[in-house]
Amino acid sequence: MSNSTVRAIVTDIEGTTTDINFVHKVLFPYAHAKLPDFLLANADTPAVAEQIDAVRSEMDAPNAPLEAVIDQLLHWIETDQKVTPLKALQGMVWADGYQRGDFKGHLYSDVAPALRQWKDLGKALYVYSSGSVQAQKLLFGYSDAGDLTPLFSGYFDTHIGHKREAAAYHRIVTELDLPPAAVLFLSDVVEELDAAKQAGMQTLQLVREGTQAGNTHACVTRFDEIAL
Numbered sequence: 001m002s003n004s005t006v007r008a009i010v011t012d013i014e015g016t017t018t019d020i021n022f023v024h025k026v027l028f029p030y031a032h033a034k035l036p037d038f039l040l041a042n043a044d045t046p047a048v049a050e051q052i053d054a055v056r057s058e059m060d061a062p063n064a065p066l067e068a069v070i071d072q073l074l075h076w077i078e079t080d081q082k083v084t085p086l087k088a089l090q091g092m093v094w095a096d097g098y099q100r101g102d103f104k105g106h107l108y109s110d111v112a113p114a115l116r117q118w119k120d121l122g123k124a125l126y127v128y129s130s131g132s133v134q135a136q137k138l139l140f141g142y143s144d145a146g147d148l149t150p151l152f153s154g155y156f157d158t159h160i161g162h163k164r165e166a167a168a169y170h171r172i173v174t175e176l177d178l179p180p181a182a183v184l185f186l187s188d189v190v191e192e193l194d195a196a197k198q199a200g201m202q203t204l205q206l207v208r209e210g211t212q213a214g215n216t217h218a219c220v221t222r223f224d225e226i227a228l
């Protein structure tokens with residue numbers, strides 16, 4: 001057992017567990033290529049129709065034709081907008097790609113061993129990403145280190161709030177039923193860490209290749225540098 005004050009760890013994905021290039025050069029282009037046909041084929045499926053209506057609401061255009069919805073979604077992908085219905089639809093499209101073996105979820109080589117070690121120490125592990133919960137489970141379920149989903153106790157996406165807003169982290173610690181100071185949040189993005197710290201959580205910045213270190217949070221370059 002560990003004596004650390006950390007009882008739970010919440011990790012970001014892109015830039016923290018996973019190379020930004022995998023998200024931007026594999027996942028986003030795949031969604032961009034497949035989303036139009038996926039929507040044309042599945043627009044009447046209830047789960048898809050619900051997201052199409054949510055896109056229309058975001059556009060403030062309740063009668064927008066499907067073609068306009070598709071154009072809007074493609075624009076959001078091109079500009080990396082973290083819009084909740086886009087993220088839900090991306091997850092549905094990626095499911096096909098993972099299941100067909102078109103790609104595996106990228107994890108830095110230090111991630112899986114550290115997650116297993118922390119789990120063995122009795123820490124509860126969670127994910128918080130702008131990607132939908134379905135997309136998170138797919139990435140860790142079909143990862144290049146195998147199926148890591150049994151290690152996780154839960155997943156949070158933008159339904160809990162946006163990652164740069166302290167309110168989202170307040171809601172997460174409430175759901176975890178832990179004091180905020182017992183929860184460690186890992187991310188590459190300083191604004192996300194600032195929001196988590198404002199909510200009382202412990203924070204660590206992951207400075208992977210290409211990430212700029214800030215000066216307001218402790219930094220590590222790999223998960224195996226994190227002592228709990």
Ligand SMILES: CSCCC(=O)C(=O)COP(=O)(O)O
Nearest residue numbers: 013014129130131135136139
């Ligand atoms: C869950 S895999 C896809 C990641 C994604 O869609 C994304 O927008 C990355 O967001 P993050 O909050 O992990 O930086």
Ligand SMILES: [Mg+2]
Nearest residue numbers: 012014015188
């Ligand atoms: Mg990130």
